[in-house]
Amino acid sequence: MLEVKDIYKEYDGLPLLNGLSFEVAQGELVCLLGPSGSGKSTMLRIIAGLEEPASGRIFWDGQNITALPAHQRGFGLMFQDYALFPHKTVKENVAFGLRMAQRPKEEIDQIVRQSLGSIRMLSFADRPVTELSGGEQQRVALARALAPDPRLLMLDEPLGALDHNLRTELLNDLRQSLRASQKPVIYVTHDQEEAFALADRLLLLHEGRLLQKGSPEEVFRQPANAWVASFLGLGNLIPASRSENGQIRTEVGALALPYPETFQIGEQFSLLLRPEDAHIAFQEQEKALNITAQVLDCVFFRDYYRLEVKTKGQSLFVHAKQVFQPGEEVMLHWQEEDILCFPN
Amino acid sequence: MKRSKITTWLLWLIPLIFLTVFFYQPLLNIFRLVFSDRFDQGWQFFSHDTLLRPLLFTLWQAFLSTILTLVIGLPAAYLFAKFDFPGRKALRALSLLPFILPTVVVATAFNTLLGPRGWLNLILMNLFNLTNPPLSLLNSLPAILLAHVFYNTSIVIRMVENALTRINPHFEEAAQVLGAKPWRVFQEVLLPLLMPSILSATLLVFLFDFTSFGVVLMLGGPQYATLEVEIYNQAMNRFNLPMAGLLSIIQLTITLLITFLQNRINTPRYGKAALSAESKTRVKAKTRLEKLYVAVSVILLLILFVAPILSLVSRSLVTMEADRGERGEIETGFTLRYYTEIFQNRSGSVFYANPLAAIRNSLVFSLLTMLIASVLGLLSAYALAGSGRLTRFLEPLLMLPLGASAVILGLGFLISFNRAAWTSGRFPILIPIAHSLIALPFVVRTILPAIRAIPESLREAAQSMGANPWRVFREVDLPILLRAIIVSLAFSFTISLGEFGASSFLGSARTPTIPTLIFRYISQPGALNYGQALAMSTLLLITSAAGSLLIEKIRLPGEELF
Numbered sequence: 056m057l058e059v060k061d062i063y064k065e066y067d068g069l070p071l072l073n074g075l076s077f078e079v080a081q082g083e084l085v086c087l088l089g090p091s092g093s094g095k096s097t098m099l100r101i102i103a104g105l106e107e108p109a110s111g112r113i114f115w116d117g118q119n120i121t122a123l124p125a126h127q128r129g130f131g132l133m134f135q136d137y138a139l140f141p142h143k144t145v146k147e148n149v150a151f152g153l154r155m156a157q158r159p160k161e162e163i164d165q166i167v168r169q170s171l172g173s174i175r176m177l178s179f180a181d182r183p184v185t186e187l188s189g190g191e192q193q194r195v196a197l198a199r200a201l202a203p204d205p206r207l208l209m210l211d212e213p214l215g216a217l218d219h220n221l222r223t224e225l226l227n228d229l230r231q232s233l234r235a236s237q238k239p240v241i242y243v244t245h246d247q248e249e250a251f252a253l254a255d256r257l258l259l260l261h262e263g264r265l266l267q268k269g270s271p272e273e274v275f276r277q278p279a280n281a282w283v284a285s286f287l288g289l290g291n292l293i294p295a296s297r298s299e300n301g302q303i304r305t306e307v308g309a310l311a312l313p314y315p316e317t318f319q320i321g322e323q324f325s326l327l328l329r330p331e332d333a334h335i336a337f338q339e340q341e342k343a344l345n346i347t348a349q350v351l352d353c354v355f356f357r358d359y360y361r362l363e364v365k366t367k368g369q370s371l372f373v374h375a376k377q378v379f380q381p382g383e384e385v386m387l388h389w390q391e392e393d394i395l396c397f398p399n
Numbered sequence: 400m401k402r403s404k405i406t407t408w409l410l411w412l413i414p415l416i417f418l419t420v421f422f423y424q425p426l427l428n429i430f431r432l433v434f435s436d437r438f439d440q441g442w443q444f445f446s447h448d449t450l451l452r453p454l455l456f457t458l459w460q461a462f463l464s465t466i467l468t469l470v471i472g473l474p475a476a477y478l479f480a481k482f483d484f485p486g487r488k489a490l491r492a493l494s495l496l497p498f499i500l501p502t503v504v505v506a507t508a509f510n511t512l513l514g515p516r517g518w519l520n521l522i523l524m525n526l527f528n529l530t531n532p533p534l535s536l537l538n539s540l541p542a543i544l545l546a547h548v549f550y551n552t553s554i555v556i557r558m559v560e561n562a563l564t565r566i567n568p569h570f571e572e573a574a575q576v577l578g579a580k581p582w583r584v585f586q587e588v589l590l591p592l593l594m595p596s597i598l599s600a601t602l603l604v605f606l607f608d609f610t611s612f613g614v615v616l617m618l619g620g621p622q623y624a625t626l627e628v629e630i631y632n633q634a635m636n637r638f639n640l641p642m643a644g645l646l647s648i649i650q651l652t653i654t655l656l657i658t659f660l661q662n663r664i665n666t667p668r669y670g671k672a673a674l675s676a677e678s679k680t681r682v683k684a685k686t687r688l689e690k691l692y693v694a695v696s697v698i699l700l701l702i703l704f705v706a707p708i709l710s711l712v713s714r715s716l717v718t719m720e721a722d723r724g725e726r727g728e729i730e731t732g733f734t735l736r737y738y739t740e741i742f743q744n745r746s747g748s749v750f751y752a753n754p755l756a757a758i759r760n761s762l763v764f765s766l767l768t769m770l771i772a773s774v775l776g777l778l779s780a781y782a783l784a785g786s787g788r789l790t791r792f793l794e795p796l797l798m799l800p801l802g803a804s805a806v807i808l809g810l811g812f813l814i815s816f817n818r819a820a821w822t823s824g825r826f827p828i829l830i831p832i833a834h835s836l837i838a839l840p841f842v843v844r845t846i847l848p849a850i851r852a853i854p855e856s857l858r859e860a861a862q863s864m865g866a867n868p869w870r871v872f873r874e875v876d877l878p879i880l881l882r883a884i885i886v887s888l889a890f891s892f893t894i895s896l897g898e899f900g901a902s903s904f905l906g907s908a909r910t911p912t913i914p915t916l917i918f919r920y921i922s923q924p925g926a927l928n929y930g931q932a933l934a935m936s937t938l939l940l941i942t943s944a945a946g947s948l949l950i951e952k953i954r955l956p957g958e959e960l961f
Contacts (some may be wrong), residue, residue, distance in 0.1 A: 073749040132576040138569035142591045152577035
């Protein structure tokens with residue numbers, strides 16, 4: 056089991072990692088999700104032993120491995136650009152880790168054959184890796200990382216270099232290979248679709264801090280703060296404050312919800328209004344935020360129309376079942392139980 | 400923007416005419432002379448002493464020099480690519496300097512270090528009260544090798560360091576994570592990826608050592624003649640032009656063979672993945688072994704690069720009439736006399752050659768070279784930048800002069816233009832023309848990548864907004880190429896200023912250049928002559944260093960010569 060404790064790292068005098076701590080359990084697939092520059096790749100490189108933390112420790116099964124050189128850690132790492140050795144063939148690339156471990160030749164041959172067979176690339180064994188397509192390179196890189204049977208597998212944006220169509224296609228393959236390997240996996244990505252499709256647990260990283268840990272469903276249902284909600288594109292975030300009667304007030308309308316006790320009086324906060332939770336009706340609803348708005352735009356998506364509406368200077372997105380014309384007035388409401396409050 | 404056929408032809412026309420008259424014709428004349436002469440004399444002429452000995456010696460010294468250069472250059476390239484240490488930038492600039500130094504300067508610098516009047520002998524004579532210089536390091540193979548190492552280590556450093564910094568760091572890291580120890584990472588990943596650059600540098604160094612002229616002439620002495628020196632001897636001292644021609648043909652054939660081999664090593668294109676995305680960070684030496692490595696390399700490089708230069712400059716400022724060999728009468732002290740003497744006119748003497756005239760000649764030749772080489776270079780680069788069948792057909796014709804040495808050019812000119820039509824004696828305009836031919840490849844290699852780097856869309860955008868072809872060139876190409884053009888100007892100026900081989904063939908006693916005058920002074924007896932040679936070498940050193948600094952400052956990263 057991997058334990059990361061209180062890792063700090065600076066880059067060019069600026070803090071890059073600000074006290075990161077987390078664990079990865081046996082067989083668990085953890086996704087490190089965050090925008091570029093959030094420090095996720097650096098975290099991965101520190102675990103791999105390619106960079107040193109300014110402070111903090113890394114443990115494997117209770118043993119401190121912070122100072123252990125990369126080549127003695129027995130971890131696997133797949134790079135975003137795959138870093139396949141351009142002067143070696145497909146077979147030689149996959150065999151590299153096994154050769155470094157000084158396995159007998161017959162065993163290496165057998166493992167390589169098996170590994171290439173499982174990714175349907177046995178016929179490519181003697182090709183130079185430079186002749187492979189992006190998707191093929193990705194599969195070889197994964198096979199190379201897995202061949203020496205690492206204790207932990209790390210992947211740095213493994214689908215980042217591929218175009219969108221190929222990515223969706225390979226995502227499923229990747230999910231199956233990673234599940235089948237039964238290894239603990241740390242998967243770094245900025246793409247929430249990938250993270251949600253793969254992860255047992257998500258770690259949301261922003262400016263070198265972990266903002267939230269939890270299963271994809273937990274994170275989706277209960278984002279920890281406005282930044283998470285906005286990064287995941289969960290919906291409309293509108294500023295809110297406390298009204299005189301101790302309830303919540305927003306620029307678009309008042310809400311009969313009591314002011315959350317955890318917030319201080321006068322503190323600004325945000326409400327999350329998810330587009331898919333919006334109801335379009337003809338009368339005001341009880342226990343809901345009621346809004347009258349004007350349609351600015353209506354775009355057809357596969358199973359809904361996305362309306363952009365405007366009310367009191369705020370622009371909101373909502374999903375509708377039927378088409379509306381720009382300029383039309385609509386009445387919208389969000390049920391109280393669907394609305395989330397975050398401190399700013 | 401599609402270039403019309405006529406423009407393409409016009410671009411090719413001027414460089415091709417120039418090359419035909421001043422390169423292919425002289426070359427052809429060498430061949431004609433040799434073969435008509437052979438026809439008359441038969442082949443008995445292949446004697447051991449004039450032919451086989453210089454050839455074998457040339458190959459032998461080039462082989463040894465190349466090995467030594469690699470032994471010093473490869474660790475140095477690794478040092479500069481991987482480690483950060485105080486003074487790194489200065490040491491790197493210093494180690495790249497020799498490449499642009501004139502051969503006479505390097506030869507005189509080693510003379511002041513190892514020669515009979517050099518520091519090493521002076522110190523020993525002083526220590527042990529000797530009347531004669533105890534060490535005769537000059538006129539020996541080690542002196543030649545040392546100067547070659549001094550010269551060409553910069554090539555190895557430049558090429559291999561460049562390759563090292565461009566290798567994607569992820570390759571090494573991937574190997575580490577896969578369990579490779581540091582030595583295995585080097586052996587399995589770094590070395591194979593570096594191999595093309597190392598091979599390419601090796602061949603280039605061998606080529607330069609093989610065609611080395613000034614250094615061998617001035618440091619090797621009579622018994623160590625390479626092909627180049629023997630060509631010079633045969634032509635200038637024995638007036639045996641056919642023999643000089645025959646040696647030239649042998650020399651040219653081997654040179655072309657090496658150039659051909661060097662072009663065959665096409666650096667493999669490993670795609671985007673092979674080039675590092677982020678600029679590589681150099682690290683401070685951490686382990687004891689790393690610290691030792693950095694310390695030893697830095698000290699060795701300092702000795703190799705600083706000692707000759709420092710020795711030249713200091714020796715030019717000190718009088719030591721040690722060559723008189725009279726003990727007790729040795730006057731020592733700081734002096735500027737050698738410098739002031741340059742500007743004294745003593746035209747009364749019979750053997751006197753005027754240093755001021757040499758300086759003036761050199762400057763005029765350099766300016767002319769700058770003009771000719773950059774105009775021809777610009778035209779050639781544009782011609783080569785085109786695609787299409789014509790370009791592919793004509794390209795080798797333009798790039799062939801790369802293989803020709805200055806001495807062969809000089810010989811060819813001597814044979815072709817030493818006629819009445821070109822005035823009696825040797826016509827001085829031939830010197831800047833020869834210099835231009837030598838500088839042309841450097842100019843083309845500087846400007847061509849810059850032209851290729853201009854996105855066609857920029858020209859198309861300008862065109863679509865109504866710019867005619869000339870305006871497109873003036874508004875888009877020219878401003879972008881300005882840096883490369885300035886670098887080319889500085890290059891051709893510095894090359895011409897220090898050129899020795901061709902100048903020594905073409906310059907008469909009436910038209911000395913700085914390098915030929917230095918050569919004449921240093922081979923004459925007398926402390927004043929020696930001192931003046933050193934003073935002029937120092938001035939040349941400073942000018943070349945300034946030129947090199949200018950080039951390094953202006954040159955964009957990635958615009959490498961090799």
